[in-house]
Amino acid sequence: ESVEANIFLSISSGSNSNNNKMATFTNNNIPSPVSLRRLRTFDIVPQHLLSVRGLNMQFIDLVLTTADEMKNLVHSKGGDDRLKHFVLATAFYEPSTRTSCSFQAAMLRLGGSVITLNEEQSSVKKGESLEDTIQTLSCYCDAVVLRHPVKGSAAQAAHVSTKPVINAGDGTGEHPTQALLDLYTIKSELGGALGGVNADSPMVITLLGDLKNG
Numbered sequence: 001e002s003v004e005a006n007i008f009l010s011i012s013s014g015s016n017s018n019n020n021k022m023a024t025f026t027n028n029n030i031p032s033p034v035s036l037r038r039l040r041t042f043d044i045v046p047q048h049l050l051s052v053r054g055l056n057m058q059f060i061d062l063v064l065t066t067a068d069e070m071k072n073l074v075h076s077k078g079g080d081d082r083l084k085h086f087v088l089a090t091a092f093y094e095p096s097t098r099t100s101c102s103f104q105a106a107m108l109r110l111g112g113s114v115i116t117l118n119e120e121q122s123s124v125k126k127g128e129s130l131e132d133t134i135q136t137l138s139c140y141c142d143a144v145v146l147r148h149p150v151k152g153s154a155a156q157a158a159h160v161s162t163k164p165v166i167n168a169g170d171g172t173g174e175h176p177t178q179a180l181l182d183l184y185t186i187k188s189e190l191g192g193a194l195g196g197v198n199a200d201s202p203m204v205i206t207l208l209g210d211l212k213n214g
Contacts, residue, residue, distance in 0.1 A: 050176065087140065087141040093149060141163060143166060144161060146168060
């Protein structure tokens with residue numbers, strides 16, 4: 001949940017500004033979680049998190065570095081209130097335990113609130129489209145987490161949403177927060193650089209097995 005917590009901090013602070021000023025971060029001035037809340041916008045944070053493709057390596061380094069801070073925060077204090085008065089909406093069109101609970105726990109540990117769309121008890125059962133559902137949720141929250149069985153649904157949602165959309169899995173498409181969590185686990189367990197801004201010799205990762213069927 002430390003990765004999810006840092007994603008909330010990054011996207012909620014940097015994606016909704018109309019300020020066109022951009023900031024460039026080097027190894028020595030990557031912002032802390034507190035300063036992330038104070039910044040209106042900066043060029044390493046995507047408006048939505050839909051895919052790992054095209055993510056700035058500085059953003060990835062920022063997520064992994066601050067995830068350590070979030071982990072230490074939870075171990076030492078259980079959390080804090082830096083996201084107080086922020087509301088996260090979760091819309092899961094597929095069953096989920098770990099992904100759903102990790103997003104909710106991360107938001108709650110940082111003092112925020114969560115509203116959850118129950119597909120079986122929502123207007124989806126009456127034929128409401130994904131676009132209409134996302135537009136409605138956007139009125140009530142500061143960010144939307146979407147899990148959907150159809151590839152491309154997260155991009156479809158982001159197209160109509162007035163708030164940041166985080167892809168929590170879109171069928172056979174992508175699950176970018178899981179990919180970031182995998183990177184964090186590799187870095188935590190094995191150490192070293194992952195090809196980011198601090199890497200002199202990037203780590204080589206080899207995947208073996210039936211990748212289609214897991």
